[in-house]
Amino acid sequence: MIKDERLEQILEHVSRVRSVSLTDLSTSLNVSEDTIRRDIKILSDKGLLKAVRGGAVAHSPIPHHYRAREKHDMAQKRIVASKALHFIKDGQVIFLDGGTSIQALAELIPADMKITVVTHSFPVVSVLEDHPTADVIFAGGRLCKTAFTTIGYETIKAFKNFRADLCLISVCSIHPSMGLTTVDHEEAQVKRTMMEMAGQTIALSTMDKLNTAESYYIGPVTDVDIIVTDTEPNDERLNVYKQAGITIF
Template identity: 35%
Template sequence: MLAAERRDHLLGLLAREGKIVAKDVAAGLGISEDSVRRDLRDLASEGLCQRVYGGALPASPAVVDYAARRTVAPDGKRKVAAVAAGLVRPGGSVILDGGTTALAVARALPQDLACTVITHSPTIVAALLDHQRAELFLLGGRIFKHSAVACGAAAVEAAQNVSADLCLLGVTGVHPDAGLTTADAEEAAMKRALSARAAETYVLASAEKIGTASRFRVLTWEKVGGLITDADAHDPVIGQLTARGVEILAAGDR
């Protein structure tokens, strides 16, 4: 089989099965595992898969820069945001992650809602300045421009001194086995620090992130209260998560 044919085979397998197991592909094609791994390295370098131990998973489309992410699945993010905003109770406190889905949540909060919003995202704070009854707390640190959020040691330390009823957390990858992932190690650490300071954590994930993975794990499924997504209820990944006991909050048309 030619290299181009192997590439097409691997991409087709990834689309159908949602994962690639290198040893199984090698046995099926009668080639070495090294050949499969080389092919996977090439695909990963083009952003077409996320390599993991023993094979590969679909790569998240949400690892592009902040400006580009604004154009990815805006309707899905709006639906997810509408459900997430409903979890913020009058008088309650919420840790709101950065990113474009979290920004949609901020914009979905009622103008007259009395609440406390803690965030490490300057864009979230700016979006809530006209919410007169919302108390805003901005956690500082080195600004990670890719996601327009504060990260690093100073930001993690600041996070350790707050607490909230709820954390609404964004990720780039949602996968039954890989868990909840993102593309930057420091951002993953910041997300863990934020989640640890809330009584409950719900994950924000529009449909294009379901079944995909990025390089760095944020949390395992045992650490979150549930997933808010507009993904089809019949999506096999949603079925696997439900079977694991993950609460799914469906974000349909609103």
Template identity: 35%
Template sequence: MLAAERRTHLLDLLARTGKVVAKDVAAELGISEDSVRRDLRDLAAEGLCQRVYGGALPASPAVVDYDARRELGTDGKRKVAAVAAGLVRPGGSVILDGGTTALAVARALPAELTCTVITHSPTIATALIEHPRAELFLLGGRVFKHSAVTCGAAAVEAAQNVSADLCLLGVTGVHPDAGLTTADADEAAMKRALAARAAETYILASSEKIGTASPYRVLPWEKVTGLITDAGPHDATVDRLGALGVEVLAAR
């Protein structure tokens, strides 16, 4: 089998089963594991898969720059945001992550809702400036322009001095095995710091992120309260998460 044919086979396997196990593919095709790993390395370099120990998982499409992400899965983000906004109780406090889904949440908060919003995203803060009843706390630090958020040591330290009833956290990858992932190590650390300061943490994940993975782990499933997604009721990944005991809030 030619290299191009092998790579097509690997991509088809990723699409059908949601993962590639290098040793299984090597045995199936009668080639060495090194050949499979080289193919996966090439596919990962093109952004077509996320390499993990022993093989690969589908790569998240949500690792492109902020402007491009604003055009990705807009209907799904709106549905997820509507459910997430409903979790913010009158008089309550919420830590709102950065990103395009979180921005949709900010815009979905009812004008009559009295609440406190803590965020490390200047974009989120700007969106809520005109909200008549939302009190805003903006956490400072180095600005990570890719996601329009602050991160780094100063931002993590600032996060350690706040607390909230609820954290609404965005990720780029949601996978039963890889857990919750994102594309930047500092951003992953900041997300962990934010989640640690809330009584409950829900993950915001429109359907294009379901079943995919990014390089850096944010949280294991046991550290979150639940997942909000517009993925269909018969989605294989959602079914697996339910079997693991993850609370899934359907956004449809």
């Protein structure tokens, strides 16, 4: 098999099963693990997958810019948002991070619900600016122009002033062994702080983000208490997360 055919088959395999090992690819393609390791490095350098120890993992399929994500997979995000609404109760202080799933959730908060929302997301603030009973606190900082959120020291400092009941985060990538990851270093720091300062963390994730990984580490998957997805909780693909002690909803 020529090199280009091999690279194409590796990409197809990673796209289909999300993560692959050197051993499995070596066996299926009938080449040495060293050859597969070099192939994976080539594909990783091109940004087509993420090389990890012993194999490779798919990148998250979501677009990086918020404007592009607004139109991506919105039906599934609305399913996730409507399920996540179940956990928000009157009187709570909640963190809402950036992300189109979180914006969809903010749009569903009932007009008579009395809550305090702390967020660094401009779209979330825009949704809640006319909410009659929600107290909205904005965590200022430096603008991240691709996410329409604030990031940096000032944002982190703002979140550290609260002890929230819930932290609801929109997942970029989640993997059972590689944990929660994202595409921006400062975004990862903010999300980590939000999770640390909340009593419970709920991750909103469509199924296409599961078993993927990016470069910047937020924390282990066990830092998440609940994963809310767009499929049924008994989906076999979610078993590995249940085994880690995470509630699936």
